[in-house]
Amino acid sequence: xxxxxxxxxxxxxxxxxxxxxxxxxxxxxxxxxxxxxxxxxxxxxxxxxxxxxxxxxxxxxxxxxxxxxxxxxxxxxxxxxxxxxxxxxxxxxxxxxxxxxxxxxxxxxxxxxxxxxxxxxxxxxxxxxxxxxxxxxxxxxxxxxxxxxxxxxxxxxxxxxxxxxxxxxxxxxxxxxxxxxxxxxxxxxxxxxxxxxxxxxxxxxxxxxxxxxxxxxxxxxxxxxxxxxxxxxxxxxxxxxxxxxxxxxxxxxxxxxxxxxxxxxxxxxxxxxxxxxxxxxxxxxxxxxxxxxxxxxxxxxxxxxxxxxxxxxxxxxxxxxxxxxxxxxxxxxxxxxxxxxxxxxxxxxxxxxx
Amino acid sequence: xxxxxxxxxxxxxxxxxxxxxxxxxxxxxxxxxxxxxxxxxxxxxxxxxxxxxxxxxxxxxxxxxxxxxxxxxxxxxxxxxxxxxxxxxxxxxxxxxxxxxxxxxxxxxxxxxxxxxxxxxxxxxxxxxxxxxxxxxxxxxxxxxxxxxxxxxxxxxxxxxxxxxxxxxxxxxxxxxxxxxxxxxxxxxxxxxxxxxxxxxxxxxxxxxxxxxxxxxxxxxxxxxxxxxxxxxxxxxxxxxxxxxxxxxxxxxxxxxxxxxxxxxxxxxxxxxxxxxxxxxxxxxxxxxxxxxxxxxxxxxx
Numbered sequence: 081x082x083x084x085x086x087x088x089x090x091x092x093x094x095x096x097x098x099x100x101x102x103x104x105x106x107x108x109x110x111x112x113x114x115x116x117x118x119x120x121x122x123x124x125x126x127x128x129x130x131x132x133x134x135x136x137x138x139x140x141x142x143x144x145x146x147x148x149x150x151x152x153x154x155x156x157x158x159x160x161x162x163x164x165x166x167x168x169x170x171x172x173x174x175x176x177x178x179x180x181x182x183x184x185x186x187x188x189x190x191x192x193x194x195x196x197x198x199x200x201x202x203x204x205x206x207x208x209x210x211x212x213x214x215x216x217x218x219x220x221x222x223x224x225x226x227x228x229x230x231x232x233x234x235x236x237x238x239x240x241x242x243x244x245x246x247x248x249x250x251x252x253x254x255x256x257x258x259x260x261x262x263x264x265x266x267x268x269x270x271x272x273x274x275x276x277x278x279x280x281x282x283x284x285x286x287x288x289x290x291x292x293x294x295x296x297x298x299x300x301x302x303x304x305x306x307x308x309x310x311x312x313x314x315x316x317x318x319x320x321x322x323x324x325x326x327x328x329x330x331x332x333x334x335x336x337x338x339x340x341x342x343x344x345x346x347x348x349x350x351x352x353x354x355x356x357x358x359x360x361x362x363x364x365x366x367x368x369x370x371x372x373x374x375x376x377x378x379x380x381x382x383x384x385x386x387x388x389x390x391x392x393x394x395x396x397x398x399x400x401x402x403x404x405x406x407x408x409x410x411x412x413x414x415x416x417x418x419x420x421x422x423x424x425x426x427x428x429x430x431x432x433x434x
Numbered sequence: 435x436x437x438x439x440x441x442x443x444x445x446x447x448x449x450x451x452x453x454x455x456x457x458x459x460x461x462x463x464x465x466x467x468x469x470x471x472x473x474x475x476x477x478x479x480x481x482x483x484x485x486x487x488x489x490x491x492x493x494x495x496x497x498x499x500x501x502x503x504x505x506x507x508x509x510x511x512x513x514x515x516x517x518x519x520x521x522x523x524x525x526x527x528x529x530x531x532x533x534x535x536x537x538x539x540x541x542x543x544x545x546x547x548x549x550x551x552x553x554x555x556x557x558x559x560x561x562x563x564x565x566x567x568x569x570x571x572x573x574x575x576x577x578x579x580x581x582x583x584x585x586x587x588x589x590x591x592x593x594x595x596x597x598x599x600x601x602x603x604x605x606x607x608x609x610x611x612x613x614x615x616x617x618x619x620x621x622x623x624x625x626x627x628x629x630x631x632x633x634x635x636x637x638x639x640x641x642x643x644x645x646x647x648x649x650x651x652x653x654x655x656x657x658x659x660x661x662x663x664x665x666x667x668x669x670x671x672x673x674x675x676x677x678x679x680x681x682x683x684x685x686x687x688x689x690x691x692x693x694x695x696x697x698x699x700x701x702x703x704x705x706x707x708x709x710x711x712x713x714x715x716x717x718x719x720x721x722x723x724x725x726x727x728x729x730x731x732x733x734x735x736x
Contacts (some may be wrong), residue, residue, distance in 0.1 A: 081696075106465060137647050144727060160567070160577050160579075161576075161577075164571075183563060184598070185579070185580065185597045186597075188563050188564075188567075188579070189577070189579045190567045190573075191564075192532070192562075192563070192564040192565075192566075192567035193567050193568070193570070193571050193577065195533065195564070195568065196533065196536060196567070196568035196571035196572060197445070197571055199487035199533065199696075200533075200535070200696055201531065201533065201695075201696030201697035202532065202564060202697070203697060204560075204561070204562035204563065204564055205561060205562070212700075214698075216698065217699075226700075228700060229697075233560060233561070234447075234449050234557075234559060234560075236539060238702055238703065239466075239702070239703045240699060240701070240702050241699070241700040241701040241702075241703075242697050242698070242699060242700060243697070243700045244697050244698070245696070246696070246698050247696035250439045285576035285605050285606060285607040286578070286602075286605065286606050286607070287604065287605040287606075287611075288602060288604055289592070289603045289605055290602065290603040291600070291601075291602045291603075292601055292602070293597075293599055293600035293601045294599060305735065309473070329735055348599075353561075354685060361734055362729065362734045368454055376441075381675060383729070383734050385725070393704060395450050395711070399709060399712060400712060400713065401712075401713050401714075401715065401729075402712065402713070402714045402715070403714070403715050403716070403717050403721060403722075403725070403729075404714065404717065405716075405717025406717065408724065410717045413717075413718070413721075414718050414722045414725070414726060416719070416722070417722040417723045417725070417726040417727075418726055418735070
């Protein structure tokens, strides 16, 4: 635990794998930028690893004023013990007021370990972060400019806002894909601070024998249009319809958890709380009932079209457009309408829309 | 020989079946208003521990911190093959966040000196996945998250970890704590003989309550004597669920409950489905054409 430090910086953890940054730290930087401006303090990225100094430039272009670079051969592969020690040492030395991690597999392994070592609070899986004031319900104590950590809880049925009053830093993990990724600002400048790494005498309790990553086959996060099939599609064969509709729209294919569990589509395609969180321009949900866990992963879509034969399906509650009917008939009709582009414009005109 | 395993288990409200107003005004959950279940991934953790014991020898102790009602999942664990069950219950532990919870659990686990600790990856009420890693840190044990398979060789475990878009195989030094994912195994069902035997297993708090019901108006010393008699009788048959409070595990109260929890609830909001503008189209050629026309017109597609 560190003392409350109002001048402390805002930090984000720069997760990298084999010398490559994922989108998560860049998303964190864009939210971190907002928080740091509001507090009037610098935004810094913490970058542990080996031979990762090249990544500092990208972090600065995406909003970091400073990069704390901890480069050491012992940090060549992620391990809880070594990485947590590096991050904890940096926190103790620089006393940031906020530290954000991606809620990735790695972030959800590292952040709780760091919080436990520092004896500070940690809020998991935040979907939004703000700066605001807090009045304690019992003591009536008022504290200004705290990090408001907003997250779904209780299976997504409530939204809780959590604060961390006295035992700083204020730490949170942030769900992948829920914060906007701002484009890099060419010419932005910042400083890279090379930090001493003191891992001598730390006997690592884990040896990595084998590590296999396959690149994700689908890029749901980057897709402008997503067509998702749920249990209502009925079979893996019938899921062809979902692929067809996505193809004519140039979109990506998603699946609800039920569809993935039933083997209609691979886990890479899963949208929702335990899959990928998406915010496309258009989300077409076919035969998806719309359980809270699913909605949590897609309700930020700009436009939602629901196709379902159950007019009471919860998905219609958040949809902008709905078709109540059999998806086996509706999807081919939509494909036909899209292919017949000219006649579609005609239809729009006759409908008095243009 | 063999490995002494501790499995941390939690009774959770079935969040898929939230009914009525289950939230109190201060933002905490009124657990009594919801059906309570064995946290799903904790069952996978229990199965992993039973697998280790069956294959390499040793013992499986289940530990649950919670209300007396958590005896239900402790008994369920005994039905499935656990050797010993411990209820860790204390009003002073209420309102603990993950940091305070992991501290309290660490005091209890330390008393048991296990070689291996297994936790479910996360509980479905909070979905934080924090208590496992924090418990490992507090105990100074090796941490391995997202366990799918485990093999043991002397003082090392070879573990396959599921890490989203791939996997990793690690060799971890014991003592170690692993969090277990759903894909690790299919938990075994309750065994009939064990169920017949352990359905009578009780913890002190349950016995005291039963005595209160059986001997209404009896003098306190008579009740105390009756509670002791029943406890002794159960213990003789191996049916007494161990019960600990914070004093039994020498927990420092400054790190427990609300006082030991750095995080506070600022606000709770219920989810309200807000669709805003909603337009329905008929499932016909004409409906499809008009819908696509509208999406092209506002540049959503095209």
